[in-house]
Amino acid sequence: MRKAFDRTFVALTLTATIVILAMLAVIVGNIVIHGKDRLSWEFVSASPVKGMTAGGIFPAILGTVLVVLLMSLAAVPFGVIVAIYFAEYARAESRLYKLTRIAVNNLAGVPSIVFGLFGLGFFIQTIGRGIDRGLYGGQLVYGQPSILWAAMTMAVLTLPVVIITVEETLRAVPREYREASLALGATRLQTIVRVILPQSWSGVMTGAILAISRGAGEVAPVLFTGAAYFLPRLPTHANDQFMQLGYHIYVLATQSPDVDATKPLLYSTVLVLLILTFLLNITAILIRNRMRQWATR
């Protein structure tokens, strides 16, 4: 009786695990099977033609890459500095530390659509309009959706990812390293720059990659901060709008007048986005595993 229960229970939990893994396999498999045929060099290097039913998705790939690059330029240095504050300077009982801690944890759980609203209200309506009033005599230059503001919005969204990952690695650096460095007469800053950070580059890399992977797949924050469905020209300035893979998928899947005609292309676009985010995620996981092995050695 007990043995039967035992076996059934383990079998049940195993089934649940298999069901979840099977769902993952079905989703990925379906997209790979339907998306692989149209995937070609032309597809990733050409612009769309004939109302998105032919050609490629180069502008959307370029837009996605530009946004995550601009985003990382803002989020990574900023996130690393805040992580240094957490791991090296903050005293657990200080008020600034407690507040920042709560704020960062909370930020990680705020829905991405709220970041979109924030981007519109803060970056575009306040900062952008402010720049226009101050520097361009009220002419509309920065006070509108653009690649710059989309990237900044995304940077705020991915900031907690960078902070949390980097902080974890900084804390993994053994205490003796700090003590040895300080005992030799190095200042705190020298210790951080010459001893702690060189030991933590993998954490910084992991944080950056996880942030980029998140940023590449998010659509809600760029809906009103700069993404456009179709642009005849590639973006050349920070205040241009841009096409983005995720947004492209959303519009093609929901608002296309002829879903059957665009479906093959749509599948391949999804596959490109999936490959991009998976490669980034796997790289991050590999770096992290190596890092953990190193830390426990």
Add this chain to the structure above:
Amino acid sequence: MNANIRWRRRLDTAAEKIIFGFAFVAIAIIFLIFVYVAREALPIATGSVEGITLVSPFTAPFSWQPVSGAPKYNVVPLIVGTLKITLIALLIATPLALAAALYTAEFAPGSSREWIKPAIEMLAGIPSVVMGFFVLIVLASWIQSTLGLDFRLNALTAGIGLALAVLPIIYTVSEDALTAVPPHYREASLALGASKSQTALRVVLPAAMPGVGAAIVLGFGRAIGETMIVLMVSGNAAILSLDPGLPARTLSATVAAELGEVVFGSGHYRVLFFIGTLLFIITSLLNWAGDRFKRSLRIRLFGSA
């Protein structure tokens, strides 16, 4: 004192100030998020926009018709839609994720544990727009014909899509909680003659319960705020009904679908920011509750937070 050392000391103090400054800016930005979203909704509180007040979005008549001669901005159908879809998602995701977490933490042979967890976490790496696409193109028609539903896009389909998105969170957080239970709990139980599954169910799971609570609460928060999946597959009709077979519209999807075409500063614009503020507050509270649960787990297992 050597001039070089003095200079280095000064640099050190300056760097410390700069680092503190950045940390301060980080909190400032986070508070600004709330401030700037709430600020655009503020005129509602002062009652200066098109007769909308803080109370009117919640009182009868319960209809959301933002684009009409006499626009109606009532968020009750949206809240009901959100809760309906979220509840379906949690009902599907929680048992599956919890069972898989139990398997991974308690029963899986050592070598398979190494890859099961990262594999399930890959599910979290799938962008939500891709998940929405998959449900829309592949699952929706299949669910409709299997269950004989009148609508292809409905609350149930959206709930299933959303379940895929919250599964990895519930799984990861509860698996972490189960693995955090010290081995001597298991050893004591097994030594008393309990079987492996009795130990898992009666000893490890109860000990890790606050962590499971955290997992569900955090999954709930994620589900409420998730936008792209529900925007793509819920049918987006603001119907006040509990029927899972009918199309539904959520708070997040409403913002995503309507903010693009709204007149800046209009009543509609204000109401959408009001919804954003609501989402911010609700998810923050859930987040906070999740953190409390995690804390109480650590106190329970290790005696300190």
